[in-house]
Amino acid sequence: xxxxxxxxxxxxxxxxxxxxxxxxxxxxxxxxxxxxxxxxxxxxxxxxxxxxxxxxxxxxxxxxxxxxxxxxxxxxxxxxxxxxxxxxxxxxxxxxxxxxxxxxxxxxxxxxxxxxxxxxxxxxxxxxxxxxxxxxxxxxxxxxxxxxxxxxxxxxxxxxxxxxxxxxxxxxxxxxxxxxxxxxxxxxxxxxxxxxxxxxxxxxxxxxxxxxxxxxxxxxxxxxxxxxxxxxxxxxxxxxxxxxxxxxxxxxxxxxxxxxxxxxxxxxxxxxxx
Ligand code: HH2
Numbered sequence: 001x002x003x004x005x006x007x008x009x010x011x012x013x014x015x016x017x018x019x020x021x022x023x024x025x026x027x028x029x030x031x032x033x034x035x036x037x038x039x040x041x042x043x044x045x046x047x048x049x050x051x052x053x054x055x056x057x058x059x060x061x062x063x064x065x066x067x068x069x070x071x072x073x074x075x076x077x078x079x080x081x082x083x084x085x086x087x088x089x090x091x092x093x094x095x096x097x098x099x100x101x102x103x104x105x106x107x108x109x110x111x112x113x114x115x116x117x118x119x120x121x122x123x124x125x126x127x128x129x130x131x132x133x134x135x136x137x138x139x140x141x142x143x144x145x146x147x148x149x150x151x152x153x154x155x156x157x158x159x160x161x162x163x164x165x166x167x168x169x170x171x172x173x174x175x176x177x178x179x180x181x182x183x184x185x186x187x188x189x190x191x192x193x194x195x196x197x198x199x200x201x202x203x204x205x206x207x208x209x210x211x212x213x214x215x216x217x218x219x220x221x222x223x224x225x226x227x228x229x230x231x232x233x234x235x236x237x238x239x240x241x242x243x244x245x246x247x248x249x250x251x252x253x254x255x256x257x258x259x260x261x262x263x264x265x266x267x268x269x270x271x272x273x274x
Contacts, residue, residue: 001013001212001251002179003016003134003179003180003182003212003251003252004132004134004177004179004180005054005091005093005111005112005133005134005180006091006110006111006112006131006132006133006134007111008090008091008111010053010054010091012212012251014265014269015246015250015251015252015253015265015268016053016054016251016252016253017051017052017053017054017252017253017255017258017261017262017265018052018053018054018055018056018093018114018214018252018253018254018255019044019047019048019050019052019054019055019056019255019256019258020056020058020218020254020255020256021034021040021043021044021047021055021056021057021058021081022034022058022061023035023037023040023057023058023059023077023078023081024058024059024060024061024069024077025061026061026063026066027058027061027063028061028063028064028219028221028231029218029219029231029232029234029256030256031061035077037080037081037084040057040077040081041081041084041085044057044081044085044088045085045088047258048088048089048090050258050259050262051258051259051262052090052258053090053091053252054090054091054092054093054112054252055085055088055090055091055092055093056093056094056095056112056114056254057078057081057082057092057093057094057095057110058094058095058096058114059073059074059075059077059078059095059096059101060074060095060096060097061144062095062116062144062189063144064144064147064148064188064221065144065145065148066144066145067145071098071100071101074096074098074101075100075101075104078094078096078101078104078105078108079104079105079108082094082105082108082109082110083108083109085109086108086109091111091112091134092109092110092111092112093110093111093112093113093114093134093136094110094112094113094114095114095115095116096113096114096115097115097116097117097121097124098121098124099121099122099123099124099126099127100123102115102124102127102128103127103130106127106131106133110133111133111134112133112134112135112136113127113128113133113134113135113136114135114136114138115135115136115137115138116138116140116186116189117138117140118137118138118139118163118164118167119135119137119167119170119171119174120167125170125171125174125176126174128171128174128176129171129174129175129176132180133180134180134181134182135171135176135180135181135182136182136183136184136214136252137164137167137168137171137181137182137183137184138183138184138185138186138189138214139160139163139164139184139185139186139189140186140189140190141153141189141190141191142190144189147189147190148190151190151191151192151195153195156191156195156198156199157198157199157202157205157206160185160186160199160206161205161206161209164183164184164185164206164209165209168181168183168209168211178210178211181211182211182212182213182214182251182252183206183209183211183212183213183214184213184214184215184216184254185199185203185206185213185215186216187199187200187215187216187217187220187222188216188220188221188222193222193225193226196220196222197222200215200217200241200244200245200248201248202248203215203245203248203249203250204248204249206249207248207249207250207251212251212252213249213250213251213252214250214251214252214253214254215241215242215245215248215250215252215253215254216253216254216255217238217241217242217245217253218234218238218242218253218254218255218256218257218261219231219232219234219235219238219256220234220238220241223237223238223241235257235260238255238256238257238261239257239260239261239264242255242261242264242265243264243265243268246265246268247268253265
């Protein structure tokens, strides 16, 4: 299996690491640290040097309770950074739900769109279909502002699986070829801790849909509640969750700490090959 992302063909024989670069004032774990253009560029370069296979740039925080960012602000944060990094030898992914931002980011060199709305906003499917970039379709229930207010499911795994199958079908019908699509259950997006853990256990049933699965557990608040640690002290818990996701069938891990996760994966790879 390979993932097609613009000019890149990423082999999926070993788990890939997507390094997070938040160009935001308010992200939950590193808000403000990389809002400055040069700081974001330097951080992206260091994640690439640490072994990131994909870099994911977000200019709008989607943490629970976050308020929306305007198109103009998102573009003003993203475009100078993409422009400076477009020749890096790894795909640049942009974490956005806005079709205008998708189009401009792709024109500025992005090779992947990571959409927490799974291309549901009007014009989003067409924006991605008109390009050759990869796309991550994520499940969430509700909007970031209110999504953690008592989310309920009859069967979280079946509902998330059916939603992702539907969005993958919509993307294929719009002209996005299957080898460009990644699916993500959206840990923490309208889910209780019990829902997140159920989905982590049942990741294989989402992987069975035949698309690579991305898992984003890095520093998330479920890990904070399990360990009693603030976001900056959740690395050990994040590594444990990353390995459990890989054992469950995840092919891409979205992480803030690339170097440390790479080391954890080396141990898993050696174990898997032994
Ligand atoms: N999680 C976050 C943002 N984008 N995209 C995908 N596909 N999967 C995720 O789990 C995911 C995501 C939240 O993390 P972060 O970017 O660190 O925080 P914020 O949204 O506050 O910027």
